[in-house]
Amino acid sequence: MEFKIKDRGFAAFLLACALAVLLFSYFIFGITGVRIVLGIIFVSLPFYFMLNNFDLEHGEKFVFSLVLGITIFPSLVYALGFILSFRISIVVVFIFLLIAAFIMSKFKKK
Amino acid sequence: MKLNKNYLQTFIFVLVYLFAIYFWSQPLREIKIPYGEYDAMSHFEVADYIAYNDRSFLKLPDYIDTRYGNDNDFKPHTLWYPPTFHSSLAVMEVVGGGRAVPVYLMNTILATFVMITVYFAINSLFGFLPAILSSILLIFSPRDFLPYLWGQWPERFGYAFIPLVMYCFYMYFISYKKENSKPRYIYLAALFLAIQLLVHPLSFFHSVLGIAVLYVFLAVKQKKLALNWKHIAVSALIFLILFMAFPYQTFNIFSQFGRGAPSEKSSQFNFSRIFQWSLNPADYAGSVPESYFSFRDMHGLWTLPFLLIGIFILVWRREERDLFLLAWLIALYFVLHRDLIGKANFLHRSLSASAHIFAPLTAVGAVYLASLVKLPNNLNTYLKYAIAAVFVYFVVTVNLGAAATILNKGTYNPNPIDGKLTYDFLKTLTQQQFDAAQWILDNVPVGYNISVLGIPHEPNFLPATAYKMRWSMAVSQHVSRFYYLIDNRDTFTKVNYVMLDYTMVGPTGDEKLFNDMQSFEKNLTWHEIAYDKNNIRIYKPNGI
Numbered sequence: 240m241e242f243k244i245k246d247r248g249f250a251a252f253l254l255a256c257a258l259a260v261l262l263f264s265y266f267i268f269g270i271t272g273v274r275i276v277l278g279i280i281f282v283s284l285p286f287y288f289m290l291n292n293f294d295l296e297h298g299e300k301f302v303f304s305l306v307l308g309i310t311i312f313p314s315l316v317y318a319l320g321f322i323l324s325f326r327i328s329i330v331v332v333f334i335f336l337l338i339a340a341f342i343m344s345k346f347k348k349k
Numbered sequence: 350m351k352l353n354k355n356y357l358q359t360f361i362f363v364l365v366y367l368f369a370i371y372f373w374s375q376p377l378r379e380i381k382i383p384y385g386e387y388d389a390m391s392h393f394e395v396a397d398y399i400a401y402n403d404r405s406f407l408k409l410p411d412y413i414d415t416r417y418g419n420d421n422d423f424k425p426h427t428l429w430y431p432p433t434f435h436s437s438l439a440v441m442e443v444v445g446g447g448r449a450v451p452v453y454l455m456n457t458i459l460a461t462f463v464m465i466t467v468y469f470a471i472n473s474l475f476g477f478l479p480a481i482l483s484s485i486l487l488i489f490s491p492r493d494f495l496p497y498l499w500g501q502w503p504e505r506f507g508y509a510f511i512p513l514v515m516y517c518f519y520m521y522f523i524s525y526k527k528e529n530s531k532p533r534y535i536y537l538a539a540l541f542l543a544i545q546l547l548v549h550p551l552s553f554f555h556s557v558l559g560i561a562v563l564y565v566f567l568a569v570k571q572k573k574l575a576l577n578w579k580h581i582a583v584s585a586l587i588f589l590i591l592f593m594a595f596p597y598q599t600f601n602i603f604s605q606f607g608r609g610a611p612s613e614k615s616s617q618f619n620f621s622r623i624f625q626w627s628l629n630p631a632d633y634a635g636s637v638p639e640s641y642f643s644f645r646d647m648h649g650l651w652t653l654p655f656l657l658i659g660i661f662i663l664v665w666r667r668e669e670r671d672l673f674l675l676a677w678l679i680a681l682y683f684v685l686h687r688d689l690i691g692k693a694n695f696l697h698r699s700l701s702a703s704a705h706i707f708a709p710l711t712a713v714g715a716v717y718l719a720s721l722v723k724l725p726n727n728l729n730t731y732l733k734y735a736i737a738a739v740f741v742y743f744v745v746t747v748n749l750g751a752a753a754t755i756l757n758k759g760t761y762n763p764n765p766i767d768g769k770l771t772y773d774f775l776k777t778l779t780q781q782q783f784d785a786a787q788w789i790l791d792n793v794p795v796g797y798n799i800s801v802l803g804i805p806h807e808p809n810f811l812p813a814t815a816y817k818m819r820w821s822m823a824v825s826q827h828v829s830r831f832y833y834l835i836d837n838r839d840t841f842t843k844v845n846y847v848m849l850d851y852t853m854v855g856p857t858g859d860e861k862l863f864n865d866m867q868s869f870e871k872n873l874t875w876h877e878i879a880y881d882k883n884n885i886r887i888y889k890p891n892g893i
Contacts, residue, residue, distance in 0.1 A: 252356035256363050263367045267378065268454055271445045275454050278444035293533055298359070302469045303537065306513065309459070310544045313436035314594065320405030320436075326443055 249297075283308030285336030292340075292347040312336070358477040362468055365481060369461050369488040372752075373497065376760040377453040383820060384761035384777045389500030391417055394823045395428065396438035396452055401790075401826070405432070407597075412828045416819075422604030424597040431547040431598040434459070434503040448787075448824075460497040460505035463487065463512075463705055470512040471709045474519075474670040475716075478733070482712035482740055489748035490704035491640075492647045494756050501698065507549030508702050511677065514541045514556040515563060519673050522567045525575035532580040539584035543591035550602045551695060555684045555702060562683075563676035570672060622689060626682075628697055637697055648704065649747045652711045655740070659714025662721075674713065677706045715740045770856055775805070775813035778820045781852050781883035786824035788880050789887065793827055793846055797893075800832035802866055803850030803885075805857055844890060847876060851884040 264272030287304035295303070312332060319328035376384060383393050394413050399405055409418060409426050420429035428435075437459065438452045445451025464484045472480035487493065497505050517538035524531055538560070546553040568574055592599050630639040640646035644653065660678070663671040684699045719732035759766045763777040778786065789799060801821065804814050822829045832847065849870055854863045876888035 248353045248356060252353065252360065255360060259360070259363060260367065263371075267371060267374070268450060271447050271450045272454060274445045275441055275451055275458075278441055279458070281444070282440065294531070295533070296473075298469060298473065302465060302513070305465070306462075306510075306541065306544070309437050310433050310548065313440045314431075314433045314547065316440055317399070317405045317432040317436035318594070320399065321407070325399060325403045325405060325439065329440060329443060 279305070279309065281333065282312040285333065285340050286311070288337070288340035289343055292344050358472075358481070362472075362481060362484060365484050365488070366461070366464060366468075369464055369484075370457055372488055373461055373494055373756065374454065374457045375756060375758050376498075376762065377450065377457065379758040379762055380764070380777065380780075381450055382763075382778050382780065382783045383449045383453070383824060385498060385500045387416075387500065387816070387819065389498075389502065390819050390823045392435060392438070392456070392500060392502045393452055394826075395430075395432075395435040396442060397448060397823070398826065399432075399436060399439035400442035400452075401448070405436075410826065412822050412826055415828060421597065421601045423601040427597050429598065429601060430503060430549070431595040433544065433547040433595075434506060434549070456502050457497075459509075460493070460502065461488075462506055462509040463493070466509045466512045466516075467705055467709060470516040470673075471712070473516065474673060475709075475713060478737055479709060479712040479716045482715060482737060483708040485741060485744055486652070486708040486711060486748065487704055489744065489752035490647070490708070491752060491755060492701045492704050494752065495638075495641065496698070496701050498756065498760065501701075503549040504551055504698060504701070507545055507552030508555075508705055510541055510545035510548070511552060511556050511559060511702070511705065514538050514545060515559045515673065515677060517541060518560050518563060519567070519669075521580075522564065522575045523571070523669055525573070525577075527577075530577060530580070532577070532583070535580050535584050536587055539587045540591070543588045546599065546602070547591060547595065550605075551698060552702070555680060555699065558683050559677055559680035562679045563673060566672040566676050567669060570667065570669060619689075622686060626685070628685075628700060633697055641697070642700070646751070648707055648711075649743065649751070651743045651747055652707070655711040655714035655718070656707055657714070658718055658721075659710035659712070662714065662717045663710070674706065674709060678710065681706055712740070772813060774853075774856065775810060776816040778817060778824065779852060781885055782817070782821060782850065783824055784883065785848065785850070785880065785885040785887065786821045788882075789825035789827055789846070789848075792879065793825070793889070794893070795827075797827065797890075798845045799825065799827050799829040799848055799887075800845045801829055801848045801850060802832045802869060803848075803862070804831065804853055805859065805862070806831040806833065810857075846879075846890070847873065847888045849886045849888070851886075 260276055261273055264276045268275070283304045286307040287300060290300045290304055315332045315335075316325065316328045319331060323331065383389070385393075391413070398410060398413070407427055408414075409428070414426055417429055418426045421427050438455050441455035442448065442451045445454070464487050467487060468480045468484045471483050493505065517534045521532065521534035521538060524534070542553065542556055542560075545556055564575075627642045627644070630637070630642040633642075644650070648656075660675075663675050681699070681702055684702070685696070687693070687699075688696055715736050716733060718736055719729050722729075722732075724732065759771065759773075761773050761777045762771070763774045763779045765771075765774075793799070799821075801818065804817055805811075806814060818829055818831060827846075829848075849866055851863070851866065854866070870886070870888075873888055876890055878886060879889040880887035
């Protein structure tokens with residue numbers, strides 16, 4: 240799994256965006272807002288790593304991983320929620336997807 | 350360090366989008382209590398039940414089943430939608446650590462997600478200026494925020510997939526070569542189409558039509574057929590895997606597809622409908638406000654010239670990216686005229702997708718207007734930005750003002766506004782009522798119902814207070830009902846919890862109800878007090 244920020248400009252951009260969104264969320268919705276933003280990043284991250292293996296534009300990877308994060312991730316949690324606690328399922332699905340992204344990147348390299 | 354133009358543009362979009370969240374979340378920020386129409390209750394209930402009880406469910410709990418038990422024709426008494434949308438809210442309720450705010454904030458993000466996908470698609474194909482102008486216009490689209498307030502939550506999110514699915518399909522088609530083709534975009538299109546179906550079927554059919562029209566347009570334009578059986582087979586497999594993930598719900602779509610809507614006109618072929626864009630408000634009187642069918646009220650009349658110029662430019666130019674927008678527009682026309690083939694159910698809901706394509710067309714019209722005239726030097730560029738500035742001026746002075754009269758801090762607010770109670774006092778739970786419902790959830794065993802006295806139930810109040818009762822049910826996760834003082838006390842109340850809500854008796858000035866409640870309370874011999882706070886008392890049956 241490769242996620243290197245090669246470009247300082249890109250890193251500054253990510254930081255500025257994250258800061259703007261987190262500050263906005265905190266001042267408007269309090270700590271709940273911050274947790275929701277971090278939650279969305281959390282559910283989208285594995286999909287970003289997966290899509291990072293494909294020849295897609297930055298914007299495409301961001302938007303697609305966001306969409307997959309807020310739809311596929313919770314659907315998997317719901318399915319697992321029949322046999323495990325819903326909260327535990329969130330963690331398990333996250334780990335499972337990270338592993339899937341890792342395997343995908345290894346497979347892609349080969 | 351050189352400032353990258355793309356990053357700066359994206360950052361500007363992020364700020365615009367944050368303003369959209371700020372504007373759309375006004376009711377939530379003001380009351381922090383679940384609110385909305387009946388549909389909103391159902392979506393809150395499903396998500397909240399999963400998160401609060403820390404488990405998924407197949408069979409509907411009683412308090413949801415009483416209303417939605419038969420909404421799934423294929424498998425009654427189970428979820429009537431695939432769980433994708435609701436489990437997304439549930440995950441955020443867990444992560445957010447509360448009940449109303451995380452669910453409503455996440456829903457606001459999902460309902461406004463169409464701004465992200467429209468920006469993304471238009472920016473990729475037409476550049477930053479049309480994209481950002483589209484997003485700014487969409488913030489104040491009543492056809493978007495009204496259904497969001499009414500509670501058509503999954504549908505709002507579902508529409509965000511149309512530009513995404515069409516974009517992926519477009520990218521596949523224009524890069525298609527018989528040899529060495531890159532199929533990733535068609536696989537993504539299939540994936541997003543399947544997810545869209547899991548979110549809401551209505552917008553799914555809209556995307557399917559969009560792809561079909563786009564395919565025909567691009568095939569004619571490029572004189573080629575993008576047809577690779579391997580790609581189609583893999584795409585179909587991706588779609589089927591997701592479709593079969595929640596069969597009880599996805600098969601319900603077939604059951605519902607065959608079901609008509611008797612209240613809506615569908616059987617008679619009306620030739621004049623072909624030339625009408627919108628629908629007849631009279632057909633929806635009582636359920637949808639007349640203004641919802643008005644272009645002036647929903648988009649602003651000032652957008653019409655730009656919209657028509659936008660369509661004219663695209664039809665005249667007919668580049669591939671122009672066909673993308675035209676196909677989207679024509680797909681909307683088809684969806685809006687499905688009553689001509691007898692499918693009129695939820696027709697007005699498809700109208701709510703109009704701003705998503707009108708906004709880009711209007712923005713394209715405004716931005717490209719300058720290119721219609723030939724001016725020396727850089728004057729065309731200056732003119733373009735001047736028109737864009739006029740565009741923003743009209744959005745702020747016309748659309749923002751109109752939107753703010755509907756969506757504001759007073760929307761669904763049960764508290765006094767400028768010292769006066771509004772109709773929403775009767776509909777939305779107050780903080781005291783929310784606290785009581787929360788106490789019921791935490792303390793009343795599952796299986797016990799709640800009889801409520803004090804929330805006005807007379808015919809003149811009932812259309813509003815029935816909402817309050819249902820919200821109480823949603824928050825308490827227990828079946829609650831009005832106690833009419835005429836029920837047989839011995840056989841009914843002694844097996845139920847009884848809630849006496851004195852908070853509404855004063856403001857409504859119902860002295861008789863107050864006296865009846867006091868007398869009723871004195872004679873509650875089968876019960877003992879369990880909760881007494883903020884003028885709300887809850888009695889539990891003896892021995893529990």
